[in-house]
Amino acid sequence: MGGDHAPDAVLDGVELAAERHPQARFLLVGDEARVGPALERRKRARQACTLRHAPDVISGDMKPTAALRQGRNSSMRLAIDAVAVGEAAGVVSAGNTGALMALAKIVLKMLPGVDRPALAGLGPSSRGDVVMLDLGANVQCDARNLVEFAVMGDQFARAVLGLPSPSIGLLNVGSEELKGDERVRQAAEILRDGHVGLNFHGFVEGFDLTSGTVDVVVTDGFTGNVALKTGEGALKLVGGMLRQVFTSSIAARLGYLLARPALDRLREWMDPRRYNGAVLIGLNGVVVKSHGGTDGIGFAHAMDVAMDMVNHGFNERIREGLARISTDSGSPGASPARLAAAR
Template sequence: MAAPSEGALRRFSLAVDAMGGDHAPDSVLDGLDLAAERHPKAQFLLVGDEARLREGLKTRPRAAKLCVIRHAPDAIPGDMKPTVALRQGRNSSMRLAIDAVAKGEAAGVVSAGNTGALMALAKIVIKTMPEIGRPALAAITPSARGDVVMLDLGANIQCDARNLVEFAIMGDAFARAVLGLPNPTIGLLNVGSEELKGDDRVRQAAEVLREGHAGINFHGFVEGHDIAAGTVDVVVTDGFTGNVALKTGEGALKLMRDLLRQVFTSSIPARAGYLLARPALERLREWMDPRRYNGAILLGLNGVVVKSHGGTDATGFAHAMDVAMDMVTHGFTQNIREGLSRLATHAPPMTGSEADPSAVTAQQD
């Protein structure tokens, strides 16, 4: 079934960069076909090489019913610097998908393309919400008690107290929209749980959050081990610490998988033990499947921006689409504005909040 013409629809749930990612456009189209089953009433603006996309949709009828194609003659390569993408990517699939959000044609954008280019273009074109000093990169990670939201994960190396307070408000809104938590708990990552621990900016942010003006459930300070323990639903920190913590956690999960493989292949009795433990190990494998956590989110913009991992498959891309749809349908942006309005005059003054949009440090790929 051919995709409908662009004039058939006016407002799209999401714009999709069809040419971004290691296996585009096939992995994107396969992911859209899965997402179409989960979101049959959605409307997607598919941006990319029109001839290739029309041909690809012929074998993906569920996606074809929900997609409108917009031709883009170019694509931003994975190794292009953000500053170059800003200058030369005006006709790329990523840029045209982002333009659709800026013009109000779509509520959000999903891309598996160049992380730095996506973050830089989104901040310049869609722009940061007036109430937000800096957007933050967030993601969902596993814990012993369920999924946990972490932010910032690398968009801002240096943050002041006001930035951390804003991150807490955005993390609260995200946990409500995507994780479905009615009253998520928030923790500030620190070197100890005592109130006197940490530097001035962390203590000042904690003081503001404890006052409760932002309307969030602030737990207090948390430490590194609390992330995996699931002590809180949302972990807030600066981009430098968050990125290090994220990559450390990913490395620990990979080490655990490798050690389990070594243990269960080390001897004949061990292999027999694997057969007995296989059902439980399959459940563990599903729980640790990185595709379940695919989709980093740039929070604080005038629209939803979700970054899928460039090397993911259809299942992973569909999960990124799920995250974006949850944010759109649950009024994520409005929830942020409400939290900031409650904060009003009680937050510390914002200093040095405007960062160079090309100075992107987080690379999810």
């Protein structure tokens, strides 16, 4: 029931997902009077889905605290409850981000050893897709949080991108070891020691986000969200400028006809729907946030991400990775006391 085009965009996404994953089954939670008739018009989704009525909906502008108090019978809360009791393997929502984060954290709890969940997503680069986290869940982070994000980002890249040994970079104001504030330098020192078992590249800068320097970019939520929105704005700007250029004259229109096959490939490569589906990682369950303004194609991509997480045992991998941080394996860098001091 969440998102700008619910429930139709969600159901269109389920229809596509049911075609891609014929063995999967989906639990739809929402207003039966609205969802039921729309579901009947989509054959594949109808065959793959069970519909559960939820009398309430969490609006897009509801504060997380209000959602916790008033949302017990909402579609979002009941969907998360289904994951908590093992009835569903994961939840995908296009609804209120703050409410989803608050409800998921309260209902599902955190994985052992994780201080805070992080919002992770994919973006395009010149060498393929790149993972970035945190994208806004944590405005302020300490060194321990950044190290946890690196471990979780590593497993996200393995599960979703299929990379056997993804490279990790810490976003900073420069690539030199002495650049940045104390928390970033402390996190880098811990990751460089090697006990965490990650392929740590070092510091990366803003231009590295799209150059493919690393597979995973780690930063705090404030910086990550600014970088995300800046990238989205840049894509819209380039798209608008291309439309202006190719409609500016008859010769430009003719040039567009010649260049159209290449431009179509570029449009498909840069389509934001391909990157829809940010994951709240660090929770004791799979939770994927779809963009509220997406259509069925974008929502289906978010569902693909959720199923990748489940099929690859994402949370179990994170537990194993975090164990390497929390246990003293004999390396000075692995000391819990040192990690505590990094706070």
